Amino acid sequence: MNILKLTLSYIRQNKLGTALNVLLLGLGMATIVVLLLFSKQLDDNLQSNVKGIDLVVGAKGSPLQLILSSVFHIDTPPGNIPVREARELSMHPMVAETIPLALGDSYEQYRIVGSTPALLDHYEVAVVQGASWSSAFEVVVGSQVAEEEGLTIGDTIVSAHGIGGGNAHGDHPLRVVGILGSAGSVIDRLVVTSIETVWAMHGLHSAEEDAHDEHDEEDSHDHEESESDHHDEDVMASDENLEYTTLLVKYKTPIAAATLPRYINKETSMQAAAPVFQTARLLSLLGTGIDAFRVFAYVLIFAASLGVFIALYNAMKERAYDLAIMRTMGASRGFLLKQVILEGVLLALLGTLFGLILGHGAAELLGTFVGESRGLDISGFFFSIDELWLVALAIVIGVIASVLPAIQAYRTDIARTLSQS
């Protein structure tokens, strides 16, 4: 027998009250946990996807839309930019590297991205099966795409125009030639191919049969020489009509951040948006919603604390005789005080434990059913150091809820209680 066993026996005795308080506190704590895991992982996701991209340059429109479409691949791009202007920008002295993207098609719910091998290098991902694309209509798929669609080397896939079920480009099946390793970022959910493939699938090539070969010359002449049977003039002429969707830009110097976006926005037909700035804006927009939920959660936790207080307060009346008897057996006032506070803290910890389990379970479910379809990698098996604060909060709640009942126990007049009964 010890103070813990005694306290647990009281908690066990009042099963209904205990269950109710644990449930209430657990719901409040679970809400906090879900918010915590969600915002933390969302933040991590955003940070990892934004990493290394200083600027996104695309058509004029909403800067947030530009970032969402070209960095996170969850929105439609605002428009296209002329290749000529993009190429001029890549020559700018403050620009270290540019990666062009051609967007607009999808396979199932995955985006097809036309780009250069530099994109794979940017995401630090390598082809683990097969090889990179070498000619038009060859694609490499991200690890998640391969896994979920059961794709293997040599499979053909049919792309659709637009995002999420447009008209199928049935006449241009794409062949899977490579599968990428897992990078833990947005690349896992992409189908990557050459810019020329994307161009070829759209009007550009149907208007002029050999259009895609011209672009091949631009980006991968080494592979396509056998097919390159046209004149330089044609290439130049087509270039005027060709468009990228966006350009991912890496600065050569940090000073570029101060001048380059302004220059692009003012002096060109293009728009520049900094991912770091736009994601911060996005998070602050989401923050308002998260704050509302957090207030709701703290209201639940407050109600639960009140429940623990009332349960203990009533218990003290019921246990007045227990308290007096324990005093006659040698328990000091301090012991009774400690016992009641321990009971409050244990109840709060039980509720918090339940809340943590519930919260992680809910985050996992949310991640599985909602997160995946939105391209968010949310897991319930993610632990935040902030959860320790919830445990600390539980101890504080337990102490606050039990302090008055504990004082009541402390003040029990043994002789009077014993003669009243």
Next chain:
Amino acid sequence: MIELRGIEHRYEKDLVLSLPHFSVDSGGHALVLGLSGSGKSTLLHIMGGLLRPTAGSVTVAGVDMSSLKGHQLDRFRGKHIGIVFQQMHLLGSLTVEENIRLASYLAGKPQDDARIREVLTELDLFDKAKSYPNTLSQGQKQRVCIARAVINKPELILADEPTSSLDDVRSENVLRLLVKQAESYGATLVIATHDQRIKPHFENQLVLDDPVNVTQSAVEEAISR
């Protein structure tokens, strides 16, 4: 042994108890008689250190309890005094055995399994060790209360109306158990009661009626009242 000197107790200026002197020798047995309201319980609470008298001193096992402060007094009571109350109150959340263990724990004594088995066996409670109080009969509860009072082998056993709610046979049994437990290790036993059935068993009797004039009397005096 227990010795009371010049005890007076008042509730809001009303004198409820006045006792110039009362003592029971070590291993001796005594009865405190009186009708309800005569101050029996008050006297018992004073003897057990549950109530501090307005005036006077109580010495148990050579220690003047008025010299003990808060926690010390609680510890002293737990170790040296075992009390059996009329209400037969047990902690409902604990089993019979746990209720008895609690008495050792709260007194700051080691929880001696052998001693617990011994007491359970002597009081015929061994089968009920794992039972909860709400499944016990009145007689069984009474025995658990006695077990709890004697587990730490206290020098002084106090019993407040231990027999008043019991029939003749059970009353006899409880009395026998209390005396037997006290005798088995030489404890001093004081029983407060208004139960006339008990009287013939004790020579040393204290009769409380008029709070201003109480005396420790011989058995003849007590019976003549």
